[in-house]
Amino acid sequence: MNKLLIIISALLLSSCMLMAPKFPEAPIVLTERCPPLKLIPTDHTEFSELLKITTQNYTTYFECSVKVDAWVEWYNTQKKIYEKGSK
């Protein structure tokens, strides 16, 4: 009788894991690290070249900013979906 109770309890408890939704994997594009900024060559750099590299670095910043904002949005939305599904 005890063994039967143990088996039934184990079966019932295993259902707890089955009922909880699985937390989703983050999209790969949101888990990529931000690239390092470009450096300006120290030998014979023209003013226009300096400006181009600075512009590229600013672009890198904005790309990273888009990804961070998307990550925040993804996390908040997934949290809401997960909490709704867990009720």
Place this chain on the structure above:
Amino acid sequence: MWELNQAFLFASNAVKNLLLVSGLIAIVVSYLITWIPAVNNYKIAIRLLGVLALVVGVYYQGEIDNEKKWQARLTSGELKAKDTEIASGKQNVKIVTKVVKDVQIVREKGDTVIEYIDREVIKYDPNCPVPKEAITALNAAAQNKVITKKSQPDKPVTTETKPQEGKK
């Protein structure tokens, strides 16, 4: 594994139902055998066994009902979990599409600035030499590094005319 669990549950439910039915039959039989002298002596024992089987059978019926309720909740929970996964997957696709599009727009805007530099700023290159100190500062900022005293720019050279000795 799931099929094995289901088979086990089916078999155990069948045994429990059989116990209940057997108990009922035994009680009825215990009253009927009153008119059969050969087995009349066993009617009390059969009745007792029948009552016992009935009680245990009713108890197990409650267990079966409880199990059914749990199964229903489990199925409902599984469906909810699946719905959550589907909603989550749709959200992922939406966000990835937005990121790819926004990054593309950022790059295109940056490219227009570089085109402008190549067109308008490049003509000032001969008149705008870039001091090494400016490059040092920008590179240090790009790497988030500290500029030490050694790498600070040299002080500007000032020329002073000293009065020549002997002359008034």
